[in-house]
Amino acid sequence: MRSPRLSVVVTRRLPEAVETRMKELFDVELNETDAPMDRETFASAMRRADVLVPCITDRIDGTMLAQAGDRLKLIANYGAGVDHIDVHSARQRGILVTNTPGVVTDDTADMTMALILAVTRRIPEGLSLMQSGDWKGWAPTALMGMRLTGRRIGILGMGRIGQAVARRARAFGMQVHYHNRRRLRPEIEAELEATWWESLDQMVSRVDVLSINCPHTPATYHLMNARRLRLMKKTAVIVNTSRGEVIDENALTRMLRAGEIAGAGLDVFEGRHEVNPRLRALPNVVLLPHMGSATLDGRIEMGEKVLINIKTFADGHRPPDLVVPAML
CATH class of the missing domain: 3.40.50.720 (NAD(P)-binding Rossmann-like Domain)
Incomplete structure (x- = not known):
């Protein structure tokens, strides 16, 4: 019997190639409007996801993490920086955090x-x-x-x-x-x-x-x-x-x-x-409006790293781009 696929919530639009591959691998909920989520909508998304895929515009502090419930196990950040995520609080709640270093x-x-x-x-x-x-x-x-x-x-x-x-x-x-x-x-x-x-x-x-x-x-x-x-x-x-x-x-x-x-x-x-x-x-x-990483090549490579981190986690292994508090 086929095991159930991970539930993945993506907070913003990603390159089409990345979204398509995610749909093939996981049970994915995409943000078709590309509008940033307010805190209530964001908290709701965390409660129904096994994996959350946020970006730098999403502030995930300790208060927000306290509303996540028990289902969320991985925050696969789309981007290298993780200063918008309270990594310490996430680890205390048993939630892993990954990022996408090196591609931009x-x-x-x-x-x-x-x-x-x-x-x-x-x-x-x-x-x-x-x-x-x-x-x-x-x-x-x-x-x-x-x-x-x-x-x-x-x-x-x-x-x-x-x-x-x-x-x-x-x-x-x-x-x-x-x-x-x-x-x-x-x-x-x-x-x-x-x-x-x-x-x-x-x-x-x-x-x-x-x-x-x-x-x-x-x-x-x-x-x-x-x-x-x-x-x-x-x-x-x-x-x-x-x-x-x-x-x-x-x-x-x-x-x-x-x-x-x-x-x-x-x-x-x-x-x-x-x-x-x-x-x-x-x-x-x-x-400039935060354009430093804004190339199609770079954004697709970021998405590929997110996919690898989620897939590795789904297979029961340590994600390659795991962020731990000691790194910060």
């Missing part, structure tokens, strides 16, 4: 370099000028920006994405500096031609471009606070494709308005989808 490394690194170029070469300002019809022709001093070759980039967080950014920055002729919890192995440092700084303060005061590539944890919340932001050169720019909470956004906004930092490129925000209107009004800021 190149996509996010590409977007980091795109933001660096957009800010330093003032691409959005030029685009706006052309689209408005206000361009009067070339001028020797118009829209002058920063040359990247020979400049120093400081990478905060030298994991997979940070190292991918370093490789791209080297191709542009930049000098790579980094700060990380642990120093890289000598052979990786040599390959990247990267200089390690034990002191974040000392690094940020010396670089021309600061790239944020570390995860959001209690230890990294507002790691770039007002004091550290004031250490940056007035000619420097800051780019964040990691998590908005790593930067004190209000302090950054004040300094950008005052000309104490030259510019910023942000794909993530402290208020998630709510962007500070003062930040949005600044001409020296490039804002």
Whole structure:
């Protein structure tokens, strides 16, 4: 007799290929509207699922988990970051949590370099000028920006994405500096031609471009606070494709308005989808709607990892991308 299939609830629309494969393997409930669930609807979904497939916009805190009941056994997160999930509370309730690490490394690194170029070469300002019809022709001093070759980039967080950014920055002729919890192995440092700084303060005061590539944890919340932001050169720019909470956004906004930092490129925000209107009004800021991993290839690979984690769990084995509190 065929064993019953796992009940899987997916909170948002996923690429069609991923949804189709899920339907083939499991008893799946899809979110056809793609509208984020309110807390009551979300709690109801957790109570009727063996496996929940959420994404970064779903806040799964201890209070929410307390409403899950006894059926839910796996949260197979669609994405690498798990700071929106209370992993400790989940484990205490016997709920496993998995994620999808590694698949968006190149996509996010590409977007980091795109933001660096957009800010330093003032691409959005030029685009706006052309689209408005206000361009009067070339001028020797118009829209002058920063040359990247020979400049120093400081990478905060030298994991997979940070190292991918370093490789791209080297191709542009930049000098790579980094700060990380642990120093890289000598052979990786040599390959990247990267200089390690034990002191974040000392690094940020010396670089021309600061790239944020570390995860959001209690230890990294507002790691770039007002004091550290004031250490940056007035000619420097800051780019964040990691998590908005790593930067004190209000302090950054004040300094950008005052000309104490030259510019910023942000794909993530402290208020998630709510962007500070003062930040949005600044001409020296490039804002994107969390597009770092937005390639079809990457999103399908994320879905494939989710499928492998669920299938492995269904077969009674440890999922390959299991997240444990000690990792956070």
